[in-house]
Amino acid sequence: MTLNPKQKQADNTSASSGSLWHPTKLDNKLPPYLSLVQALSTDIESGRLRPGDRLPPHRDLARDLGLSIGTVSKAYREAQSRGYLSSHVGQGTFAIGKAAPKPPLARNADFINLGLNQPPRHSQLETLQRAMQETLNSPYLEELFAYHQHQGRPEHREVIAGWMARQSFKPSPDQLIICNGAQHAIDIAIRLSTKPGQSVATDALTYFGFKAVADVNNIGLTGIAMDAQGMLPEALDEACGAYDIHCVYLMPTLQTPTARTMSEARRRAIAKVAERHRLMIIEDNVYGFFAETAPISFAELLPDQTIYIESFSKCLLPAFRVGMAVIPPALMDRAILFLHATSWMSSSFLVEAASRMIKSGALQDVIAASRTEARARYKIFQEELSGHVREELPNPSPGNHVWLNLGEDWTSASFYFAAHSNGILVSPPDSVNATLAPLGVRLCLGGVDRHEDLRLSLRKLRSIMETPSSSIVSFV
Missing domain, CATH: 3.40.640.10 (Type I PLP-dependent aspartate aminotransferase-like (Major domain))
Structure with missing residues (x-):
């Protein structure tokens, strides 16, 4: 979405300096309400929007951005559910700083679960x-x-x-x-x-x-x-x-x-x-x-x-x-x-x-957000493991799972147990082959809530792959 010059001038000023917040950029690839949520979270994470800053009334922001009031209201509700905003009747809507950090491995207290193919959470609930x-x-x-x-x-x-x-x-x-x-x-x-x-x-x-x-x-x-x-x-x-x-x-x-x-x-x-x-x-x-x-x-x-x-x-x-x-x-x-x-x-x-x-149209909005999230997670996978993925072709429409080819040093079974001993679950090797032994493992990128946890888990896997299998598996 292109912002007009008046909006750009307002956006160059911190919300704490007296002007109300406006986004600097909206992602046209996302549904409008999710692009607004993304802009809010980015500005809160970066410090451009600080705790206690008041957001524009729904009607005003909708008029300035050329959106419907319903779209802005939906974005505010979603941002509030993620812990970025607080709304008080008669007072307005305020930033409350960065979302409260979730404990690592929030979906499994003991393991990072890259074995279960579930969608990452965004607006579905x-x-x-x-x-x-x-x-x-x-x-x-x-x-x-x-x-x-x-x-x-x-x-x-x-x-x-x-x-x-x-x-x-x-x-x-x-x-x-x-x-x-x-x-x-x-x-x-x-x-x-x-x-x-x-x-x-x-x-x-x-x-x-x-x-x-x-x-x-x-x-x-x-x-x-x-x-x-x-x-x-x-x-x-x-x-x-x-x-x-x-x-x-x-x-x-x-x-x-x-x-x-x-x-x-x-x-x-x-x-x-x-x-x-x-x-x-x-x-x-x-x-x-x-x-x-x-x-x-x-x-x-x-x-x-x-x-x-x-x-x-x-x-x-x-x-x-x-x-x-x-x-x-x-x-x-x-x-x-x-x-x-x-x-x-x-x-x-x-x-x-x-x-x-x-x-x-709500289902199509969820699908659009799912595609965007899948691309973001696939990019993390490429950045952390692309050098170790043999015969893997970049996918223009990635999903929530990828196949990690292991090469000659590792078997699927030994890699599964090595990952397990390091607190990471991958798909069990005997669950995927029809008649042939698999030469890799499936990684499901959606089961970890936070991108930083996903990145750290993939780095752990890279570290395992860079270590001779005999020196790891003997301790499993």
Whole structure:
């Protein structure tokens, strides 16, 4: 946002000198209220805005910046919740200095947790609180707690299908099922695509949650070789000729654990193999929201052979268990039967809150903030460990996890135990490989609240990597 000359003159003066505070710069890449929060926190941290300084009234700052009063009020509330501001009725809003420091490792008293892929905290909780309060005040609240169609209420499916639509992928609400999280959707997808005793092709390094679902359904996994973009189409083609494979599980955007993203050419090549061998595709796109320009999906390329999955928990908070799957018409009746058998229905209360966030634009604001935070954390990762990351390609749309290649001196198991002995949790090495031993570890950058704690933990890992493994592991 460009500030006018009058604003710039005011901004060159400390708020303590008599003039009220105005931001020097607003980040256009953030939602307006979050860019204002960022400007407030920056000026408080730098000392430009000092304890006791009075902030402009909401209306005045909104007029000066060309924002709505609601946007400024929202920014003030968010800054207050982070400990930067104090508001007193009849007196105004005041800076209270730097936010009270959180104890290191606030989410785990004993360890820095880089093993659990959870979103870093920013504005999600406040957004959820607002949406849930609006839902509680709804005149239709009693209906939300009643029985409804197994696949979800029609009005909710219409809103969510519209939100999922992109390019030529425009799912019909009638093909959409709402589940209790993406893990529930994966369970239904694997039941629709395979039978006990059959095999599913996965990346050689795959999502451990999918391994768990396959295991309880007595489904075997066939690991397919990967490169920097993920699964190799020629390797999938060869495996289909050698094994009884009926389905392929793919996470084409920010694959976990490796954080690799397929190009459009790679997706089209994989789709040709799947079409030739009549494979069902389970497309897990729970991290797709990080990409500002949505890549083409397998559901667009092979709609009759693809079960497409998304979720809200990765962009909001883990306990917001609302997932959704787009089902090919031929499988819809069985999908509804599996919904009936596994959970009866999803929570209409949570789905109503999600629908409200979609319609108000609040969910898109959270996603924009998540992208900005992910880029900031990925930059820290690059600064601290890029020299030790082999074959890792910079990602223009990073997510909350990265893959750390360890080289020849370390095994994944020895590095895991060395990190553990230094107070850092990384993803256990036996939880990510389908059939091959991993040559690295996944690091989840969102589980540490403060950037400085993240940086220190990555420096610890760098120090471990620079020490011969034999001299460390012998003491573990």
